[in-house]
Amino acid sequence: MKSKKHTKNPDSFFEQVYSVARLIPKGRVTSYGAIARYLGTTGSSRMVGWAMNGAHSQKPRVPAQRVVNRNGLLTGKHHFGTPNLMQQLLENEGVRIENDVVVEFKKLFWDPSQELML
DNA sequence: ACTTTGACTATAA
């Protein structure tokens, strides 16, 4: 048997980020830091966003639009097909966006460490 | 193996 894998290990940081991102309920949003913290790597908040770079290639589409920075700002909107796509998707789910910022972000915030701590 | 990057966050001014 081959011990080596030709593909990335499912335990990779990226894969973990994708898994958590898919758990984000519709109409809710979270921050990169929250996901990173849930994975145990609080300081790797930047990697979370970077992982999203490959999210588009993932089989189950990763709702990257539900992931924003801690200010509720749609920082990754520029990485979508169109600059407004991210906002459109969020608004389509019931999340109101104003000035590229999630309205009542604090209320819609979904922290995996809190919601999945059961 | 080393350097650079990057969709962040926290603190300081």
Place this chain on the structure above:
DNA sequence: GTTATAGCCAAAG
């Protein structure tokens, strides 16, 4: 309130 700088970690070049 904003703007600037530093710290952080993991992956890609």
